[in-house]
Structures are given as C-alpha cells and as structure tokens.
Amino acid sequence: MSIFIDENTKVVYQGLTGSQGRYYGMLNRDYGTQVVAGTNPKKAGTDVEGVPIFATVADAVESTGANVSCVFIPAAGVRSAVLEAAEGGVELIVVITEGVPMHDEAFFYNKLKADYPGVRLLGPNCPGLISPGKANIGITAGHIAKEGGPVGIVSRSGTLTYQALYELKQKDIGCTTCVGIGGDPVPGTSFIDCLTAFEEDPETEAVMMIGEIGGSAEEEAAEFIAANVSKPVVAYVAGLTAPPGKKMGHAGAIVSGGKGTAQAKMDALAAAGVRIGQSPSEAGDIMAEVVAAL
Amino acid sequence: MDLFEYQGKQFFASYDMPVSPGEAVTTVDDAVAAAERLGTPVMVKAQVHTGGRGKAGGVKYAADIDAVRTHASNILGLDIRGHIVENLWIEKASDIAEEYYVSFTLDRSAKQHLGMLSAEGGVEIEAVAEENPDAIAKIWVDPVDGLTADQCRQWVLAANLNPDVTDQTVELLLKLYEAYTSGDADLVEINPLIVTPEGRVHVLDAKVTLDGNAGFRHDLAPFDATQPRDEREAAAHAKSLQYVGLEGSVGVIANGAGLAMSTVDVVNQVGGKPANFLDIGGGANADVMAGALEVINNDPDVQSIFINIFGGITRGEEVANGIIEAMNRVDIASPIVIRLDGTNADEGRALLEPHLSDRLMMAPTMLEAAQEAVALAKGAAS
Structure with missing residues (x-):
C-alpha cells in the first residue's frame, strides 16, 4: 500500500507544454507514472511526446479519467490553475511552483476547504510525492528511492527529502510513500494529514519526518503524534543554528521572536516520543535501528 | 520586504487611510x-x-x-x-488623546488571517500580550469571505475602544484589511493608532512587510532599493542566489534551502563557524557554481569552503563539471572541501579525482566534509 497515489493514479499536468512541465512530466512518465494528459487552452488538440493536450482540466478528466493534477504553471497563474483543477474534478492537486504569493495560497486553501472538501492540495513550493515503484509526481529523482516499505516519509524540505530517501535506500530500507509538503506559509497538506494517512496505511510501519525552522507545524505534529500515532516516528529538524529574523531560502524558514526554533521543535517532538537525529544521516541511522526492531 | 515607516504610511495613504x-x-x-x-x-x-x-x-x-x-x-x-x-x-506633530494598536497577519496554524486590536497601544504589544492578554481582541478572517463592517463593529466592541470613534475605527479597519490583502502584505501594523483631542482617528506609525512573491502584481522596486543588505548579500542577490551573511570563516554552498540550512548546522556542530548560508537551488550548472564561488571568494573572512551537493534530478557529473569549470574561471583564495552524493555521484567523483589537491578535497560524508572544512579554517586562522 501507499498513501495518496499508487499505480492506478492518472495524472494531468497543467503546464506540460512549458519547459519545466515537459521535462519533469516526461521523467515522471519514464518512471512509470500514468501521465495521461496536459492542459493549455491555446494548444488543445496537440500533444507532447504522445500525451494529449486539452484546453481545461475538466476536459482532460472527462477524456482520460485523470484523478490527479500536477501544476507547473508560473506563480502568477497558480491561483486560477488550482481552482480550475478543483473545478475540473481531480482528487489531488500537486503544486510544484514556487514563489506563489501568500494571499493567493491563503485564498485557494480556504476556497478548496469550503467548496471542494474532497480535494487534497499538496504544496505549493513542494517537490511532489512518490510511491516508489508505483508513481512519481513532481521533481523527485525516482531512482534514489527503494520501493516497498516499511517507512513513510513526510518532509518540508526538498533536498532533505531526497537525502532521506537516499539514506534509506543505502541502508536497503524501502519507502511506501514519500510526501514533500513544501515550506510555504500555507501548505495544502500538513504533517498531520500525512501522519494520519501513514497511521492508517497497513504497509507503513514507521515514519520519517523532516522539519525545518519557522511556523509551528512540527509542534502541532508532535501533539498529534502523542495522541494519535502508534507507529514509531523518527525526525530531523533543519536550522538549529539559523540566526533569528533571517529568511533561510524558503518563505517558511524564518525564526521570529524566539518562536519556531529548531530546538523548540525537537524538544516538542522528543516529548511526544519521537526519536530525533541531529543530522540527516543520524536520523537515517536511527531509522535503521527502528526498522531492524520492527 | 520590510518597509520604512514613511513608505508604510505612503502605502496606507494610497488606501485612503488618514496619515500625517x-x-x-x-x-x-x-x-x-x-x-x-x-x-x-x-x-x-x-x-x-x-x-x-x-x-x-x-x-x-x-x-x-x-x-x-x-x-x-x-x-x-x-x-x-x-x-x-x-x-x-x-x-x-499630532496631539494624542488615546493610543490603540491594530494589525493583520497570517495565522499559519489556523490558515486564516488574524487581526489584533487593542486599546492599549503605543507600547510594545508583546508586553501587553504577556501581561494582559485579554486587552488584545483577536479576529480570524477567512480569506474567501473577507472582513465585513459588522464583524469590525463587534471587534471594536470587544477591544473596548472609545465608543465615540467606533464608526471611524470600523472604516479604518476595513481599509487596513483592504491594504493588507490587495497590497499583498505579509504584515500591516499600526502602533499607535491614535485618537486626537478633536476625536479624529489617525495613523501615527506604520509597520508594513510586503510579500516579495507578489512582484508580478505590484511595483516593488522602490521598496527593494531600500532593503538593508550587507555587500555580500547584495552581490549574491544580483546573481539570484539565496544568500544570508553570517559571522564565521567556513564558506558554505549547498543545493536546496533545507540542505543549506542543514550544512550550516553541521558546521556549527563540529565546532566551526559558517560564514554564510548559500543555496544555489536545483540546477547546479557551471555558471551558478562559478557565481556562488565568486560571492564566497569575495568574503575576506572565509578561510575554507564547504560545497555540499546532493544530486536529485541534478546529476553528479554535471555538478563536478560545474565545479571544475568554476575553478578555472575564478581564482579561489580558500581551499575547498566537496561532499557529492546522490544521482551519479560516482561519475562525478571520478571526474573530480584528477583535480584533487590541497586546494580541492573530497570527503565521503557530510559530517567528514564539515570536519575537514572546519579544521582547514581553524588551521588558516592560527
């Protein structure tokens, strides 16, 4: 089993005709993902390396049965792209695009929650998600992940997600699904959403969680884990030594007023029974111990 | 990006709010x-x-x-x-009868906008929040529904403001919310919002942070020009690199914000002091790598450089070629330690092999690379 996506997932790419969308869309197809459609209102009826292009997501869903959309539209167009996808009838919208304005994110997050409660949003500004051996949607390099289980991964950081997948593969540990939730201020899918899904997934037996400074998502996850998660969780939090008030690349990665520090997050997670690695590789070592003891 | 007070007031004035x-x-x-x-x-x-x-x-x-x-x-x-x-x-100058506090920002946990209003303005709001939290009236605004005059009226009541200025305050709150949303602000704060002896509600200070991502909707250039930056950050900014200047002696280059942060952490963990945070992003080609090395090279405090690359989509041999080409183009003053992992790392390492010297070293793991870079920086300093 896996969460959110599997071998039956059919994906429409909004922005498949652009350079990024085409590049990663084709890599995803090479991986084995069912890449069934792209959209571009000006190029409907054409194709990208055999993948048909439709004017809208609704058209693509109707013709191909696509149930997931992956968005590679430039930031200025993401708000309408997300609403179009929800309207079009997909179950999951994965927004890879970075640099989406906060007010747009806050708007479409709440719009989906109110009008399309059955639609899951992942991102914006995330690497996407991969269920190794089944489907890969987004910009994760598929071959750094070992298929199977028993570990599920959820991460706020792109490269550290890859690092985690790779650490586990080096130790011959498989992954059910790896979800990059992104580091933006209003992530569509939270740590808690993923922890809930991993807790319910019978093949996921342990969870690797990668956080970073800023916000309080890790603290909220810690509270949730203490109350609701029976499976072992191992965590790493980046930004232990980041100076307060400085933006560290991601919109989300900022420490202000002594809140959202890596130490506070690690303490909260540790208090919830989560084992903490001081570096990504230490977290990998701990996970190897956890998996060996399963 | 943070605005100066006067820019914030000009921003508010453009939404028809009363400023001096x-x-x-x-x-x-x-x-x-x-x-x-x-x-x-x-x-x-x-x-x-x-x-x-x-x-x-x-x-x-x-x-x-x-x-x-x-x-x-x-x-x-x-x-x-x-x-x-x-x-x-x-x-x-304005005469002041009463001082209030008001702000809007995103509540990341609630994923809605949070408005805070208090009759105890003119002092540090953090102190009010600590000592008398009930003095701050909070309202959560759904971005889809927006803020209504009725909600504002309730909110003003809850904050115990002078009833004589309720109408004026409601009008101002609606304009402030409009400035916050239409203006793409991450934060708008007025402290103090005053009532004059004549009973006029007036904006006496302005703290505004605009969302740099919304540049496609607004002209942010005048605000961008007044952002405080040290010279290193300005140089990196010009090359579109994500750079934050720190105080130490180990120059750090990594791909991805999370990995770059993690690299800074590991350098600290092994007893070193990072000179910077530098994220070169996903595609580490020769131009980007050369640009990053130039920025680090121009920092006189840097004694060693730690390049930490994890190849995901980016392939190891491209990264290696980038580093080799960059070293040919830029005369690097400090020794470099590289940790290269991930996609095609073996091919990348093989390419780097013939170029290795006491100026360019390779380490098998992030931790060992950090230790080596820190030792080099300390050796150079003593």
Missing part, C-alpha cells in the same frame, strides 16, 4: 527645510528596519526649527540595534 503630512530626508539641512514647509512642531523620526527606536533616542519632538536641527543631527548616523540611521521622516 511629512517628508523623507537624508540630511540635516533637508530636515530643516521640510520642517519649515510643514510648520513646527514636528516629529523627527529615524527610519530603520528595527523596533525600539524611541528608547534608542531615534524619535524626537521638535517644537521649533532649532530643535529640528539639533535632533536631526543627533539622530542621523545613530546606531539603533546595529542599524545606522540614514533616513529621517519629518512629520507634522
């Missing part, structure tokens, strides 16, 4: 000329991207022109929490 007339100046003579045009008394206010201006002597009342001259010359050049004052805002 004033002028931004950079010299004592211009301050005097501005005060003469405005008519005394005026306030002479330091424009810096930090709080605590009043306590530091950066905000002064000037009853006459002589006082303007004295205060302007004292405040220009003043160091306020590490920020040197280069700009002044000369503003017509």
